[in-house]
Amino acid sequence: MGKYFGTDGVRGLAGQKLTSQLAFRIGRFIGQYPGGKKNRILIACDTRVSCDMLKTALVSGIVASGSDAYLLDVSTTPSVSYLVVKKGYDYGVMISASHNPYYDNGIKVFNRQGEKLDSKIEKLIEDYIDAPTDHLPLKINESFGRMVPSFELIDEYVDFLASKARDLGHLKVLVDGANGSASIAAPKLFKKLGIQANYINIHPNGININDRCGSTHLGQLVLEMKKNGYDIGLAFDGDADRLMIVRHGGQVVDGDAILYLAAVDMQKRGLLKENTVVATVMSNIGRAINTSRLA
Numbered sequence: 001m002g003k004y005f006g007t008d009g010v011r012g013l014a015g016q017k018l019t020s021q022l023a024f025r026i027g028r029f030i031g032q033y034p035g036g037k038k039n040r041i042l043i044a045c046d047t048r049v050s051c052d053m054l055k056t057a058l059v060s061g062i063v064a065s066g067s068d069a070y071l072l073d074v075s076t077t078p079s080v081s082y083l084v085v086k087k088g089y090d091y092g093v094m095i096s097a098s099h100n101p102y103y104d105n106g107i108k109v110f111n112r113q114g115e116k117l118d119s120k121i122e123k124l125i126e127d128y129i130d131a132p133t134d135h136l137p138l139k140i141n142e143s144f145g146r147m148v149p150s151f152e153l154i155d156e157y158v159d160f161l162a163s164k165a166r167d168l169g170h171l172k173v174l175v176d177g178a179n180g181s182a183s184i185a186a187p188k189l190f191k192k193l194g195i196q197a198n199y200i201n202i203h204p205n206g207i208n209i210n211d212r213c214g215s216t217h218l219g220q221l222v223l224e225m226k227k228n229g230y231d232i233g234l235a236f237d238g239d240a241d242r243l244m245i246v247r248h249g250g251q252v253v254d255g256d257a258i259l260y261l262a263a264v265d266m267q268k269r270g271l272l273k274e275n276t277v278v279a280t281v282m283s284n285i286g287r288a289i290n291t292s293r294l295a
Contacts, residue, residue: 178238
């Protein structure tokens with residue numbers, strides 16, 4: 001972990017630790033790295049009130065360095081990772097503090113493989129952030145970058161998700177969107193799949209993201225599940241890269257159980273390489289699971 005970059009990007013209290021000046025410098029750096037290259041950079045955000053401030057500063061830095069910023073607007077973190085690869089962007093940026101309250105925010109930067117930046121590049125960005133003067137060249141005249149609205153790309157991501165689903169139209173589903181990114185993406189997806197889904201917490205106002213709802217506050221979802229007899233409940237966090245499942249009757253299925261179910265299903269279909277699931281140290285248990293012992 002560096003001075004600004006943690007395990008999942010730069011995070012902090014928006015306007016204090018995570019300022020528009022810091023966002024501008026991140027944009028300036030990735031807008032010209034490596035070697036003054038003109039880059040194509042995809043940017044998305046969740047629904048926090050501070051996202052506009054940070055996005056504006058980030059885009060200003062990118063175009064001042066001569067690169068083009070493609071604005072996906074409100075979308076999910078996984079969509080950025082997917083679309084960077086599919087559309088051939090040089091970088092992807094997600095502005096979000098995940099499951100944290102609205103007053104926090106974060107900037108996650110992905111490389112062209114849809115993965116987190118190498119720690120060496122993060123260190124270069126941190127050195128530039130702390131530099132007393134802005135020593136990177138600024139563009140002038142026709143060499144400025146451009147801001148390109150790209151809101152329609154969320155539909156390509158939804159199509160990708162739908163292509164991976166099996167027939168689920170018989171299920172009665174309840175979705176908790178955490179008043180975040182899933183508020184936009186989930187209704188698009190389930191409508192496309194023909195799933196009978198109802199929704200709670202899909203009316204973001206900038207400050208109600210993760211507020212007693214979503215994957216870290218399951219009480220409302222469990223209560224609605226019990227009261228109305230849904231088959232399954234799905235709870236996302238603010239940027240929809242975290243999922244908790246609630247079974248019929250209100251029983252919570254946590255991350256380890258979801259890994260187990262997915263592993264067994266893939267094993268039955270011959271898709272699980274070496275019959276093994278490897279979880280990171282940030283998972284609930286953080287260990288390797290050999291599925292040959294799961295049956």
